[in-house]
Amino acid sequence: MALIHNVHEREISAPAAAAGALLDRLSADDDPIFPVPAWAPMRFDRPLGVGAVGGHGPVTYEVTEYEPGRRIRFDGTPPWDGYHELTIEPLGDGRCRVRHVLEMEFSGSRRLAWAVGIRPVHDTMIEELFDNIERVTTGSVTDPVRHSARVRLLRAAVWARPETVAIPERARLIRTALDRPAYEDAYRMPLHAGLPRDPAAWTGILRDAFPVIAREDGELLMRVDTSGVTARASILTDDDHVTLCTVASTQSWRGRLYWAAVKRVHPFMARTMLRRTHRTLSGSAPSAGERALSQTPQSPEGFDQSPSGV
Known part of the structure; x- marks a missing residue:
């Protein structure tokens, strides 16, 4: 049994309140940050909050801790043993840090699956989520993530079937x-x-x-x-x-x-x-962040000024 510890961080030139408002819309119909339709959406059996059970694609989890606008912890449900957590940390001067931590117990073939397939897909999805937070709060992305050849191959292999x-x-x-x-x-x-x-x-x-x-x-x-x-x-x-x-x-x-x-x-x-065709159109469709920018008024600083984004 091996403990996998995976961390992603990004500093964003936007207030923590703006990024936190987006975090609170995860899994909603107007979710502006989870990378849909490039990947399967995050879905729960109820609105986002402690006790909500669901996941994305084959990955299942439950919301066990939730501080609106600041932090969400998801504990894995069988067969996933571990947790992942998203946090927004204010840095001052109108900046914030977005952080994602994953800790999972993998053994045997699942440890190999993490190294070969799960990790590159996970890393890409999290960076795309960060791209969407940056895009909506600032109006652009400095260095957007790209799908590597391996990720494109894995995405094709695991894509949903009719x-x-x-x-x-x-x-x-x-x-x-x-x-x-x-x-x-x-x-x-x-x-x-x-x-x-x-x-x-x-x-x-x-x-x-x-x-x-x-x-x-x-x-x-x-x-x-x-x-x-x-x-x-x-x-x-x-x-x-x-x-x-x-x-x-x-x-x-x-x-x-x-x-x-x-x-x-x-x-x-x-x-x-x-x-x-479903996979091709999903890969070429506007990102969640691009759709959010096109549908909501933006302040001069770039972040959402609608009531749901305050």
Whole structure:
């Protein structure tokens, strides 16, 4: 068993009160600092406070100590043995220090996983969180963190996978596109804050290769006919999910033979393309800090002057 001790610090040219106000909005719908959608959001079973249980991605924890505007401690829940803590320290002259401390007990293969994969991802996420605090409180970031080749590879490997669902009732275009389709499927992924809600932004799922033939109420319908197969695909977006749906039918023996082979790989290809596009758009979307700056009035010093940021 080995104790992992990991510390990140950054001095920011903004008052502690401004940074602390952002800390208090962690996990809220308008969270301006957790690096979403580049990474999975922080979520709890209740508003931020002692006793709130949740986490981000596969990492789970409970809020065990909370001093509004100054400090939050999260204790790991099984299988995570340890804690992490965020603090804001005033330095005077309108400056403050943001600090994150992680202490975890790792043994065996988990110690190796920390060294190879968990640590570079953790370090990047924390520095992105610091970037967002600096960005919102000062209006810019002096030295923004970059994703290394290893982090990009790890991010691709651990990215969430699509969920298999029934074609949603709201997907009226795809549900009425073909009479008695011989095949249908649907896969969806969460629409985190910052991801586009316009279905046209998601046509890259199919590499923009097929014509759009209809659009209605958050749904975009495409013609994907090929080799004797009549097929339609739709992209449906709402506040919570993006859903890729497909229906197909065949009219000839040649089409039936072709589809008999294609339908075996179609689910894999559909899920892969949706997941790839979801990851790509998440990586290129504005950061939480950039979204906060674009949505709230800023003082001459750069930090939030709305009531929630005082």
